[in-house]
Amino acid sequence: MPEGNEIHRWAERHETAFAGKLVRVDGPQGRFTDSGLLDGRKLRRVMAVGKHLGYDFGAGRILHIHLGLQGDFTEGKGSLPPVKGALRLRLWNPAAVTWTEIETAPALRRLRYSQNDGSKELPAEQIAWVELRGPMDCTVYDERRWNELLERLGPDPLNGDGPERVLERMAKSRKPVGALLMDQEVAAGIGNIYRAELLFRARLSPFVPGREVPAAVARSIWKDAKALMRAGMVDRRIVTTEKRDRPSYKLMGDRGRGSLGVVLPEELHYVYRRHGKPCLVCGAEVKKQEMEGRNLYWCPSCQA
Ligand SMILES: [Zn+2]
Incomplete structure (x- = not known):
């Protein structure tokens, strides 16, 4: 979607x-x-x-x-x-x-x-x-x-909205943060790819209850969402990996295939649809599990 x-x-x-x-x-x-x-x-x-x-x-x-x-x-x-x-x-x-x-x-x-x-x-x-x-x-x-x-929708990172209402909702909820981020009444516009990738980039377990997420972490996720989603409007693809974490860059540096301003399809994301493969950061196997009807992807080591 x-x-x-x-x-x-x-x-x-x-x-x-x-x-x-x-x-x-x-x-x-x-x-x-x-x-x-x-x-x-x-x-x-x-x-x-x-x-x-x-x-x-x-x-x-x-x-x-x-x-x-x-x-x-x-x-x-x-x-x-x-x-x-x-x-x-x-x-x-x-x-x-x-x-x-x-x-x-x-x-x-x-x-x-x-x-x-x-x-x-x-x-x-x-x-x-x-x-x-x-x-x-x-x-x-x-x-x-x-x-x-x-009125039903939560704040939208792409409309310049601040994270205050997200923080409020999270602080009151026992639901896992992975489910809350997908709830359009908590935050509007975040879907399955951004959910998985934002949590990985924050090194936050998707299973942490909303009310246990430190406010500073929630704020930094929101800030990251704004930047990542804005970038995804420009180049259409959702790219969430940092250059330094891409295997082609680690291998070849700036001479590599992936360093010519093109991100290789297999290096677009850290965890989304990468289950069974090694985590780009720590090498542990990326996991997949259903959460509220949608597939959730995460690294059990980076996001312990
Ligand atoms: Zn990892």
Whole structure:
């Protein structure tokens, strides 16, 4: 599932491409029937909170999108591509879409999440249309409903929020910190990759009850989340390892393959999906276990 870095990135791109413009919206396969509420209106801004997107069309009309596990955007320039696949919604700038042009270039379709470093992406200013497929939710909210959502969500590291409310919730909870970090009401936008990696970087066991996490540690995790997630917006991949800990760097130094500004896929993370492999720092075997329905990864030695 895309985490907050990805959601904020979409918000920034779509705001750059469409905010302040009269945009067209439709659901050409009948999978989005509220397009009449939005079509032809000016898009004011695009908001991101945690894993939620809100496209503000004014007059209290906010298009709420949650990508969930399967949801994905396609974007492009030139003419709208032929309708195909399980297309939920299209949004386009009629002044930028060229209707006469024969579609020659295939639509730019994203690779799987986290396998794409963003290097072949369109500049956001050139996006003329966006397609949405497979979201968990795509609904027109009124302001009351949007505000209710905001009230439920915890602070978001990418919205400049401070850690105070996270600390408060943690201090009251016996739940393990690994579960609390994934709880969107505690902290919005952190998902499975960042959860595992932030705890490793803090050398904190995911099983420590929230109320036993020292406030200074919780604050430093929050600070780390801000920096890591911001970096994940820019290069799209989630990279959490420090250069000095990457095996290719240890082996070859600055002459190594991994030191040319490219992070090798197997060196992106310390523990996420590295179960059964040696910890990059201490060599102990990385473990995996289910916690509240999601796989948790950790090093039992570094995070004792
Ligand atoms: Zn370790």
